[in-house]
Amino acid sequence: MAAVETDRDAPSALCSEFLNFSAKDTAAKWLQVSNLPKEVYQHLACYVPKIYCLGPNLNPQNEDLLAPLLLQSPLEWYLCGEEPSVGLAKLEQNNQPSQLCGHVFKVGEPTYSCRECAADPTCVLCMQCFLGSVHKEHRYRMTTSGGGGFCDCGDTEAWKKGPYCQKHEPNISDSSQKDPLANLSDEMIARTYNVFSIILKYAVDMLTWEKEDELPEGLEPPARGDTYYCMLFNDEVHTYEQVIYTLQKAVNCTQKEAVSFATTVDRDGRKSVRFGDFQFCEQAKSVIVRNTSRQTKPLRVQVMHSSVVAHQCFALKALTWLGQIIRYSDALRRILCQVGLQRGPEGENSSLVDTLMLCDSKMWKGARNVYHQLFMSSLLMDTKYKKLFAIQFAKARMLITEENLMTTIIRTFMDHLRHRDLHGHFQFERYTAQQAFKFRRVQSLIGDLKYVLISRPTEWTDQLREKYLEGFSAFLELLKCMQGMDPVVRQVGQHIEMEPEWEAAFTLQMKLTHIISMMQEWCSSDERVLIEAYKKCLSALTHCHSGFTDGEQPITLSMCGHSVDTIRYCVSQEKVSIHLPLSRLLAGLHALLSKTEVAYRFPELLPLSELSPPMLIEHPLRCLVLCAQVHAGMWRRNGFSLVNQIYYYHNVKCRVEMFDKDLSMLQAGASMMDPNHFLMIMLSRFELYHIFSSADCRKRYNRENANKDVVQQNNTLIEEMLHLVIMIVGERYTAGVGQVECFDEIRREIVHQLCIRPMAHSELVKALPENENKETGMERVIDSVALFKKPGVTGKGLYKLRPESAKMFNLYFHHYSRADQSKAEEAQRKIKRQNGEDSVLPPPVLPRFCPLFASLVNILQCDVLLGILGAVLQWAMEPSGGHWSESMLQRVLHLIGMGLVEEQQHLLSSAEDNDTNFNFTLKISRPGEAPANTPSILALLETLQNAPHLEVHKDMIRWILKTVANIKTTRECTASAPPSDSSGHSQEETVRDKDKAERKRKAEMARLRREKIMAQMSEMQRHFINENKELFQQSLEELDPSTSSTLEHSPSSCDSTLFCVGPRRWRAGGSDRRQVVTCILCQEEQEIRIDGKAMVLAAFVQRSTVMSKNRKRPPHNPDKYDPLFMHPDLSFGTHTGSCGHIMHSHCWQRYFEAVQAKEQRRQQRLRVHTSYDVENGEFLCPLCECLSNTVIPLLPLTKTSCSSEQPDLSQWLNITSLQMKALLSAHRKAKAADADGVDDMDGVNDCPPPDGFKLDYTPKNPYSSTIKEMLTTFGTATYKVGLKVHPNEQDPRVPIMCWGSCAYTIQSIERLLVDEEKPLFGSLPCRQDDCLSSLTRFGSACWTVSSHATVQNHFIRLLAALVPDPRVENTPCILDIDMFHLLVSLVLSHPAVFSLDSSGLSADTAQLYFLHLVTVAHIVQILLSSVPEEVQMEQESGGAEREEEEKVCMFYNTLRTHLGSGLREVDSGWHLWCCVKAGILPYLRAAALFFHYLNGAPAPPELHTLGVGEWEALCGYLCLPSNLLQLFYNNRELMEPVLHGWCSHPGVLQGLQSSVALIRFPRESNHLIELPGDYSALINQASSFTCPKSGGDKSRAPTLCLVCGAMLCSQSYCCQSELEGVDVGACTAHTFACGAGVGIFLRVRESQVLFLAGKTKGCFYAPPYLDDYGETDQGLRRGNPLHLCQERYRKIQKLWRQHSITEEIGHAQEANQTLVGIDWQHL
């Protein structure tokens, strides 16, 4: 073992040498020498290894101290020729700041691109420039940077408009063309040049250095040590886990160290993992290589000599130094650019910049980052060199002419795809990772090509034409290799064995799509280029398909008196390919010829004679027939690869240059052919010719019934063929094919999407093709066809079709899938019916064809088509026995409709030109030709009109007949009357039928829903509900005590005042007390009785910090924490919630056991998680699936009566204190006896109990055994969850936790009602009402299942806080007690003491006096803590208030006499009273809720509404004087000593003087943090956030806690920490401190809200940020500007405030099982 462990000795040995070093002298020496490079190298050779890499770890302190002193300083001295600080300051004075912003983006920083002005989408602005630019008023796109790009502000080539922001606007007065070097002396220039070239060369040499053990010439160290590094490099193959595991083995480090190594390797690209002699390092290397070489290629490891590593380290520093130096002066920057781009001795591509770029991929990431940074601060900041540099990278049109770049790129591209088959087509290997890697290079070439083509020329020069066409030819060569690639042959008999490779070809096609489109756009901008390109393309295509007619004899087709020759070819038997880019390019150019009218102006220039229409249509037709056959199921045995190809062929990403162009080509071809010939060839390719050509084709059902499958197949083929005819005649929205304006096409696409259903902006964008700039053009036209509807609190904004746009609807729109088509049909019919119109959907009126395509309309009236239509109609005379189909008939009717619409249009326009030979009505009125005397189409239709089996088509047939009649009328009376298109009577019957069907469907749905519920219940193996859920819930509510409480709302039992507490309180009569509920599981009714079967509510107990006023308080130690007194900061509480569903305890137990058993079985089978944790007692409510973890028993109201005269406060206090004394001494006696016999009895005085107080009495527990059991169950659950401990029903803290949960839950609901602006009573949903009522009653009963002595002891301690008692220790001061918790605990623990009393005292009296005492204590607490420093102006108030103000003033002064200077002077009584009133209100409201649920007293009507009178009503209801100070003054003698006791607690004075602010009252409700209105502000904030653990690194997933505002580094190894023995991510760790296990976060990069609960649960939630279209952008993919939606944010806040986050997660996980599998704890 030879590891050198010390890294300290070396520098100290050199210390004197360093101290004696003078940078000035060194620089002076350099000025003298002749060979400066050699001298500098010697210097570096000597010092670099002495500073860097002296030990296993880098030592940044030493390095950062020594490197500037020894290495940089002499360079700066030399450069400046004087003291560097002086010299650099001079340079800086003359510096001209660059007009280019050049801001380099950090990872995750927001970038902006203007969708109107950017030259291309890669031109971006930083946030600062954007905000100061004109583009913020334009349509822009926001994205987050992947890091490393730079701001293009100031670059005039990047922006069509507004290239400068306000800050970078050039100052016109000083000429920007001035040479920056003008200010520099020649010597200075020379020196700078020297230094820069030496240092840059040094850095480039070192960073591209590949030898491990040697250094470049001149750098060999004078004394060579024997130390090495084992350097680990990162790759894309191995995972983090593999690296960590391997390192632990190889270098024997801990897991933590391994994680840190792996993190650095990932971040910097390399990291030394071992330092020592060669052997030692080599050993580690071989272990790593061995361990990682098994599956893949091994991790890259090098053993490098330490001096090599040292020089590489300094090389990076040197580049950084260069970057800093040039910041002082634009002149220095210019020189550096010159040095960098200067050609080296090797000629072309040998500059230092070239060298770096060529080695880019070999460098490690850290090095790459540093040199990229330098480039961006030098080359890209200099206006002159930016352009020069751009050539290096390739840019713009001039490159096409000057560098012939287009051709070069395409040739390189071809070189990369070298594999060809016999026909010269590209051939791809299986699409593997390696293939993908190769493709990446190809892709970047396509990127370059796109870059060259992105800005279309406005002016063409001859040279540009020549070079462009040269490039175009090269491109045709490329397309030739693609034409016909990946051919398929139909598989018959057997299924294919292996799916053939297809992805590579489609990837290539997809990548080229925009290039092809851009090529066409370039062509369309110059007529000569267009003509030449057309010729070249045609000859390339002809060349490809030359000889397609060779060999075989043509066959002759004849039908309806026409005949044509064609080749013999069957798609189903021979090779066919989907890839036809040449044909499609030609189709595009053909349409352009038509559009630009070149074809009409220069017909002589076109090779029209060379066009062979049959050849043009052949391949596209085959491709379309292939699709039809696949559809008909003829290619099933060819597997999924073919299905996928067909899918992509039609997909929005490809169709523009695939399917659409094939259709155009058929249109082009057909327009040049006799329509009859065209149709016959088409029939032949569809392999349908034999059906329609036979003489008796009209009797298909007689002849062809051999094979059902074949008939079925042919039916589908006929449907597809008819659809194709519809499209060929009907698709006229391509510019050049039809006479349309530029936005008509996109408008029509949108209309047809919206005909399916209203859609969100993003859905529409997805359905529309994007151009190379990712634009669809949608925004320009959408408002003309659609109306925008804003979203509500959920959902998205939707675009709805404007009603008038529906007339464009075409059922056979070419981009509809069959599914789209039927949805659209249904939707459109429905709308028509709703509007009371006829639901027929006739073909729309179409734009006219361009002249070049005009003859296409004749297809509609040609003999062959009419023959086909007639045949199908004839077949439809008989009900279908499989020989025809509904869709077939529908298409035929549509075609007839198209003919009629066309004729109407012709008639309309012929009013002007009076020339039309389109007479469709005449043609369909003529009888069929062969065989003679067959009925005409019209006659067939008239017969079919009444056929009962054609009910669904009747409206269309009727429409046709009516239109025919109209046309005839029009033709007869030459005066043309506009056709009316509404047919007479509406189809009432069908409407009624549809309604019936709808009702049936609904009934079916309801049945299914019922079945689902039943299935849930049957788990319980019991007879369960068989009614549906709604009904069921209803019956539950009818019987429910709280909903039947309407009685309470109109109190009849009491005439004037209602009290909820005290001896005079409202008491329930016998019938009011009786409660009957129904068990949701067994459906049996049950009365709630003390001695009856226990009924329980499903409940969920959770820890909460929602009301916390101190998130910094560390969590309590669960084993030691004493929860008896809640601190007023409410930092941790226990919340109980319930869905309100009631069960028998035994039914629930059985249910829970079944769930447990099922879960165990499931865990054994497969390790899947559920949304609930059964081992932790969690289950889902059997009815509503709400997450629950325990049950609360339902208890009846306790029976009380108030008999005799009750004592006053002082008497009562007297009796109580005697009782306490007696109890206390009895407890001590017992304790002492337990401890060690009788010895230690001295301190314990014997106190006799007062009359009627029986110390030894053990009250009988009144509850039935099942209720007792449930009391224990819920108590234990609250204890377990609230303290995060193991269940222990004996623990004395069990009852305390129950009272605490009761108090906390009531307080949180009180807050919620304030926040929601709802009245205190009557507005709670009944589930909360039930929960609070059972929780409170449970609280008053839970003592019965605890040790009575324990509860009595709690009571004694609680009371001592209120009535100071010297015998009780550790009593907190009143500033440290939450008074409402104290009140609740006192009232709920009191029965344990009260049960011993038989003297006739009333428990109600005690409750009232507790309330009085606690209220006074709270007033004192408020006055001590909440009186603000500054006293506002005194206000005058009326008489009644006067009294209160005087009293409170007096009271405050009394406090001051007790506390002296601790309390500041306030003499405004009005002000003090305001404080008290405001501060105590939440407490009074909570107390009213508490006593209401405890004693069942109905609330007065004033508390059922919001508004004035609340104070009086509350005080009245609580039996308090509305001047609360009377509580003190009415019992002054008694209260004075109590007050004194409170004030003399040492904690009070400490608290008042402490620097820590006291909790003030009223406590404000907590909010989620404020979020900025604009999302980019958040992105910006997150981009400057660095990981707190890895020293200034960018965090990958910055995540914002919405509760406290902390930014966290989520989902990353660096910030994992250990929590309860498990490694967790930063978010999970944070939730435990901030939210007691529950967390709400915003993942800033993803724009996604994250809910977490515990370590295993979580879900994502829609963020509160919406774009202008009312949509969220989860994942930030679309980049529309996002703004805060307050409404949605409030909704999230409400979920949090009402403790529903965990429940929400549960529901989300139940709905989406994949959420269950996510490792939430690692986020």
Ligand SMILES: [Zn+2]
């Ligand atoms: Zn900028």
Ligand SMILES: [Zn+2]
């Ligand atoms: Zn700017």
Ligand SMILES: [Zn+2]
């Ligand atoms: Zn703009």
Ligand SMILES: [Zn+2]
């Ligand atoms: Zn039951």
Ligand SMILES: [Zn+2]
């Ligand atoms: Zn439920």
Ligand SMILES: [Zn+2]
């Ligand atoms: Zn937080």
Ligand SMILES: [Zn+2]
């Ligand atoms: Zn981190």
